[in-house]
Amino acid sequence: DEPAAGLDPRGRDEILGNIRTYQQTKSKTVILISHSMEDMARYSDELIVLKDSTLLLKGSLKEVFQQADIIKDAGLRLPQVTRVMLALKKKGLDVDTSVYTVEDAFKRLTDRRRSSC
Known part of the structure; x- marks a missing residue:
């Protein structure tokens, strides 16, 4: 949950890069939880957007980020x-x-x- 929260940009990039490397080398699915859509855009292939435990969106970056109003309603920013x-x-x-x-x-x-x- 929020593995990069509170880290400086270098630390954030390092830990998220390590997670991505693990995912790619081990062919594993990794679930990241974050409020940072910048981080999700850089390190995710698919997104799920929840609000109060309710599924609002699920899909590719393009499918999800095209729904700016729903993203905003979830308290997030593109x-x-x-x-x-x-x-x-x-x-x-x-x-x-x-x-x-x-x-x-x-x-x-x-x-x-x-x-x-």
């Missing part, structure tokens, strides 16, 4: 980079809003820039 991309889209920019990590946003934006040159 990853910050996703919120930025949604704001850019709202301002009229043609951006992909199914971006959940800074690394993915950087890659998509730089790939797009290269292809338009």
